[in-house]
Amino acid sequence: MLPLSDTLVLDLTQVIAGPTAGQILGDMGADVIKVEPLNGEHFRPHFGGAWVPSMNRNKRGLAIDLRTDGGKDVLMRLVKKADVFMEAFTPGVIDKLGFGWDVVSKVNPQAIYASISGYGQTGPYAPRAGYDPCIQAEIGLMDATGPYQGEMCRVGTAPIDYSTGLACAGGIAFALLHRIKTGKGQRLDLSLFDVGMHLMSHWITNHGLTGENPERMGTSNTILCPLRVFPTKTQPVFVAGTNDAFWRLLCTALGRKDWLDDERFKTNAGRVAHRALLEGMIEAYFLEHTADELLERLIPAGMPCSAAYKVSDVMASEHAKARGSVLEIDYPGIGPVKSAANPIKLSAAPVETRQKSPAVGEHTVEIMREVGYSDDEIATLKTAKAIATT
Known part of the structure; x- marks a missing residue:
């Protein structure tokens, strides 16, 4: 029995932060439905088509057009039975689509509603679009990173995105535990900005004490030596x-x-x-x-x-092999796709890949049947281009 068995998650997110959270929930046993536009999320072409497979194992795939009445009806039927609803639109967009917190919480008061955005749902920057590098610049991380007395640099991965995904998964787990105690759902407001500020915590503390900003020190450190x-x-x-x-x-x-x-x-x-x-x-x-x-x-x-290794070195290391840190799954038309394994290791609920990342709309028919659609209704919605199937 995995911790989140019998938990239905609707994952409307794309790119890194949201899909990371959804993948962790799926690894832990949740039935995660990846909800995509008819042509799939906009990062599907990246890495030769391997991007989305690397981020979405243990999910099922549903492709709908939320601009159509038919697509909206499919999602609303799922909302009524979902435990978790995840979205990562710029604040205000999901409301215009008809699935904002006010609507979902009325339809399903027990639902956990997780919103991921660049700057959060409140504050003067809330309407801004936000990507990891934007936040790195905004919070002073770029200014603190780079060669000694050299130019500022972007950190060579997406630390804020991935950390936000971990924080979102943890927040959803806490909210589900709170629901067990109270019977009530709630909204999570996750922002890359807040998570980024948390990552800068010791520099915030240092500035509060000294008034100093961190210096760019390459691999060194201003306050410790060597x-x-x-x-x-x-x-x-x-x-x-x-x-x-x-x-x-x-x-x-x-x-x-x-x-x-x-x-x-x-x-x-x-x-x-x-x-x-x-x-x-x-x-x-x-x-x-x-x-x-x-x-x-x-x-x-x-x-x-x-x-100090390269990525290729650590992927081949004996420790990474012993820890199962890298997964490899073969995808038709793409080939073997390697990705990072779930870092959360539970002794009583070992994580395994129960299902490959879905193709666009791979499980649309299956999911729609589960919420009461007949095959004729499914065919009609496909003809109307409200849904996509494989």
Whole structure:
């Protein structure tokens, strides 16, 4: 028995944040219906057609045109029996389509209604469209990211999107638990902006204390030293000397008593003050050794460190294989599609891929039959282009 068995989720979201949340719910046993336009969501062509398959396993597919009365009727029948309704339109759009919170909550008072947007349902920025890189710029993440004294950079993935998806899935689970206690549904207002602000939490705290903005430091850090990637004879190595104890451990593991005894480096404050000197000494030492030589001494000693890998390296790593971190599913016409596995591992409810990501409208007929449509009615709506089937 999976945690969300017998939970019906209507997933009207696209791209990353919403589909991530829906995929997690599906992995946990929910019957997630991916509701798409007749031609599919607009990111389907990306990655040679592999984008949507990578984001939507354990879902069924329904293709309808919400601009038609027939399409609206299909969705409304599902709304009446759904446990969760997810949407990620710019605020106001879903209301114009006839499925805003006010409408859905009246039709189904027990429904959990999750809205994902760039800036939230309230506030002066609410009407704006928002994508992960926009929020990275807005919250100061880009300004805090980049080479030392160099240009600002976008983080090389979509951390705010994926984090919003995780937050949405968690919020829905909390709301379902609240419904068990109260019998009532509620609305979740998830925004990339709020999640992004949460990701900047320690910099917000630091600014409140010091009035300082974070500096761009490459792989280093303004308040801790040594904490950065250092080149070696082979693979670069990242070390995280986040406190004085780890500094002592680093020196001991490498046999550098001279570093350990140097009064300038006794405390983190001293190491930060003498950063250029200290990092130069460490870099010179690391360049005399291979990454394996260094890691074989540092890791057993308990020093937080790692080789700086490429995506291809970590995907092939023994640890990723042991953890089942990468899934591979074969899709006709596309081939093997690799994607990240669900990071939530429950001992009593192991996650498995029960169903591949659906093609556009793959389960339209099946789902419509479940809510009372006859085959003749389905054929009529298909002819009227209110629905699409495979």
